[in-house]
Amino acid sequence: MARGKTSTDPAELEKLEWPYDWPPPWRNDRLVGHDAAERAMLAAHRSGHLHHAWLITGPRGIGKATLAWRFARYLLAGGQGGLFGATSDSLDVATDAPGRALIDARTHPDLFHLRRTLDPKADRIRAEIAVGDVRALGEFMHMTPAMGEWRVAIVDPADEMNSAAANAILKILEEPPPNSVLLIVAHAPGRLLPTIRSRCRRLALSPLSDETVVRLLGDYAPAVEREEAEALADLADGSIGRALELANAGSLALYSEMVEVLTTLPDLDMARLHGFAERFARRGEEANADWRSLNYLLDGWLKDLARRAALGGEGTAVVPAERGLQARLLAAASLDRWIEAWEKIAYLLSRADAVNLDRKQTVLVSFLALQSAMR
Structure with missing residues (x-):
């Protein structure tokens, strides 16, 4: 309108x-x-x-x-x-x-x-x-x-x-x-x-089981394949609403790209990182959907990393490149360092739109904060 x-x-x-x-x-x-x-x-x-x-x-x-x-x-x-x-x-x-x-x-x-x-x-x-x-x-x-x-x-x-x-x-x-x-x-x-x-x-009310989320995805988004639905359920933490939003935005591909960048830590592949961050320099509804997805996905990934640092064990690998990633990163830095990085990134992401920060630069600084945690 x-x-x-x-x-x-x-x-x-x-x-x-x-x-x-x-x-x-x-x-x-x-x-x-x-x-x-x-x-x-x-x-x-x-x-x-x-x-x-x-x-x-x-x-x-x-x-x-x-x-x-x-x-x-x-x-x-x-x-x-x-x-x-x-x-x-x-x-x-x-x-x-x-x-x-x-x-x-x-x-x-x-x-x-x-x-x-x-x-x-x-x-x-x-x-x-x-x-x-x-x-x-x-x-x-x-x-x-x-x-x-x-x-x-x-x-x-x-x-x-x-x-x-x-x-x-x-x-x-x-x-x-x-x-x-x-x-x-x-x-x-x-x-x-x-x-x-x-x-x-x-x-x-409690979060839904992954099985329930997968079943509801089959009803509300029948084009989503079973394997993708299971991955989306892992990312959605028991929320069918979130799973549908992620499916609608193609966020599983975004998550895979994010993990590919994370696998290059501590020596970040800067060319890959810049290429990933460039997608957030765009404007428009599709770019806004990507940005909202990144906020949710990166924050959730960091929360799970901190949880594993405190409680031990390895989280679920949503995409193949994620296997062993958490264990390697946790062996390289203490829980305090990861929590400090998580808090810094959460603040950056929350402030990006509030004060109109450059989104690409915000992504670059966020990943560099993870690199600093390991040094």
Whole structure:
């Protein structure tokens, strides 16, 4: 869309918000690997003492938002049971249940989805959840339910609230309206205000098994070969969302190139390193996807190296060139040196976009920091 020409078409707005090929949580009817969490929510509803706020936590991309939307559907369209309602032992709601289509379209009058909204001046989604959006949520929560018993709000993710928005959420939690449920999704709950955490019932979800990630990749990205899916599962650390993003960006090839450079340590092959770093000097959406992938892959690789230095053992070789690499590097430098290098690189990568650092130079300096750790 051209600047200043923001479309009001819901499909175009949703594409800005969810630029992926797989279903968004509000239309994803499938949740795998979190049966215990579903049972806890179902039991809470049946008890007649449903907590007014739930904090659903766990790593990004494992199904937290999907669980929140399943519970919202259950409360708004299925919780009463009956012909169109939920089944007796799950949060499943029939596709033809009254109100179900409105929930999936996010137009149900008793549903509020708090997330980053469109900045019409920039034609893009805002970087934070703004306090104005939380004020609108507060007004919504105090209204009388229009179609049933409950009013339900989903905050996804709470990590993206600015400080003013977080304080506004706290006010809602301090005086919860009757017949309302607030479902708060958080990737890093430790960053939330302690007073927010203390007023919620915590539901912590665990990463998915590699086997589950591989199976889901087969469903959502059938073009990915089994061997590649297994490698992506290793890299994704139990997150199907992350695995799909990596697959979509062709990140396995990027990881292989990164490892090829790492194998030349401590005497870095500077020609190879410059060639690798050059790809990040480009601009555009494809280059941005590569950059995001590198941030995740290099940080994850360094975390695993530090973990192996502390606990011993050899990590999984995702690509053939990786075999024996960790053992060789760990024999060349102490744990303190590797942690120091990891912290320096994490800071560089996090600051690169914040202060518009040259990406190619950032990559070069990051790999040179690894070389310094070994000398």
